[in-house]
Amino acid sequence: MARGELMKKLITSYGRDDKFRTVFEQIIGEEERKGNRVLAGSLRKSLDRLGEGAIQTAPAAKLLPFPDEARDFIQRVEPQRTPAELHLSQENTELFAGIIREFRQGDRLRRHGLDVRSKLLFCGPPGTGKTMCAEVFAGELGLPFFVVRLDSLVSSYLGETATNIRKTFEFARRQPCVLFFDEFDALARSREEATETGELRRVVNSLLMFIEQIEPGGFLIAATNLADQLDPAIWRRFDEVVWFDLPDARMIKAYLRHAFRNVEASIDPTPYVERLTGSSYAELARITQHAIKLSILDGNTGVTDGHLRSALRNSERRRARTYKGSAGATSV
Structure with missing residues (x-):
């Protein structure tokens, strides 16, 4: 089939996914028969990505009446x-x-x-x-x-x-x-x-x-x-x-950078990784939010190493007391 006819069919089939793909496959096949392997390969990759993009931009799934x-x-x-x-x-x-x-x-x-x-x-x-x-x-x-x-x-x-x-x-x-x-x-x-x-x-x-x-x-x-x-x-x-494991050193650094992204902060995460190893994301969230609170209470001066160290000490105190209390708890 002439390329012009195929292109015409491709345009008129737009919006009908199965038909569109069929015509697209015919175009790829024609290029392969002509020996245009590079172009055919490129078109096939585009066709594969087309399915992903169509879903990405599709509206959210329709909600049925709640039973x-x-x-x-x-x-x-x-x-x-x-x-x-x-x-x-x-x-x-x-x-x-x-x-x-x-x-x-x-x-x-x-x-x-x-x-x-x-x-x-x-x-x-x-x-x-x-x-x-x-x-x-x-x-x-x-x-x-x-x-x-x-x-x-x-x-x-x-x-x-x-x-x-x-x-x-x-x-x-x-x-x-x-x-x-x-x-x-x-x-x-x-x-x-x-x-x-x-x-x-x-x-x-x-x-x-x-x-x-x-x-x-x-x-x-x-x-x-x-x-x-x-x-x-x-x-x-x-x-x-x-x-889902506890965050490793790389993930702890990434979390700290993300947690302080919207506030002024002059903190290098690297020195804190060892002390934070073994913490969950929930614990990291509590520590970073405490540090931000301290900076606000100090007059919005920005989060400093002092604020983060203070928040860390509080978290370590809490963890030590919690574990001790769990070990020594008795039924009442």
């Missing part, structure tokens, strides 16, 4: 955090980039009979960014972010918790979204523990079945601080397990 049966168990949260606030390891950065790419080109993978990773398990100590990551993830994909309210989901009535879980998963099946279970171990605790009741075992059995069967239009994300307490059968139900 009464799930209203008590699910809370919508508007994502406020940005990727700049999220400090991930290089490993996790690459992992999420791959998952996002799969989601944005999901139709392409499904046409080849391949599944898109959509069920993620976040594991790691408290304060390492699991909840923030889920929120940023939803915002980046333009998906509504829903948090499961475990206090409402878990019922004292026999059999009702499993029913509530079913309603929650039914909602996630119909509504493209990021559905986030925090403190997942409260639901998915190992059935092998001698102290667990028959009711909890039934809950875990139901949970395993629902996770196995669901094919969400968005993502199911579960997070736990107590990975060792999860039922062994839970792990294989998730497409990916993402480990």
Whole structure:
């Protein structure tokens, strides 16, 4: 087919994704037959990126009417955090980039009979960014972010918790979204523990079945601080397990620079890395915010090393007293 005719078809098919791609593929094929390998390769890369860009600029997923049966168990949260606030390891950065790419080109993978990773398990100590990551993830994909309210989901009535879980998963099946279970171990605790009741075992059995069967239009994300307490059968139900560790030296430096980005500060993060090693992001946030408060109370003179050292001493005092109190605590 003449190039002019192909270009005409390409323009008239714009907005109809499958037709547009078909014509684009014909143009690439014609260039390959002419021996224009470099141009054909460049066009194919452009076609691949086209799918990503179309999703990036697409409007957020349409919200379905909120079902009464799930209203008590699910809370919508508007994502406020940005990727700049999220400090991930290089490993996790690459992992999420791959998952996002799969989601944005999901139709392409499904046409080849391949599944898109959509069920993620976040594991790691408290304060390492699991909840923030889920929120940023939803915002980046333009998906509504829903948090499961475990206090409402878990019922004292026999059999009702499993029913509530079913309603929650039914909602996630119909509504493209990021559905986030925090403190997942409260639901998915190992059935092998001698102290667990028959009711909890039934809950875990139901949970395993629902996770196995669901094919969400968005993502199911579960997070736990107590990975060792999860039922062994839970792990294989998730497409990916993402480990969130305490920040290393590089991540601590990056966090400090970001935390003081909007205030006047004359601080080199390097000398503080050793003292901050072992801190969670939650602890780093408390320390840097305390330092900024001290600078404001001193008349907005800017955050100095003295302010940061004072905030560090307060954090170390708190940590020492907390750990001592935990070790010596007795039941009353």
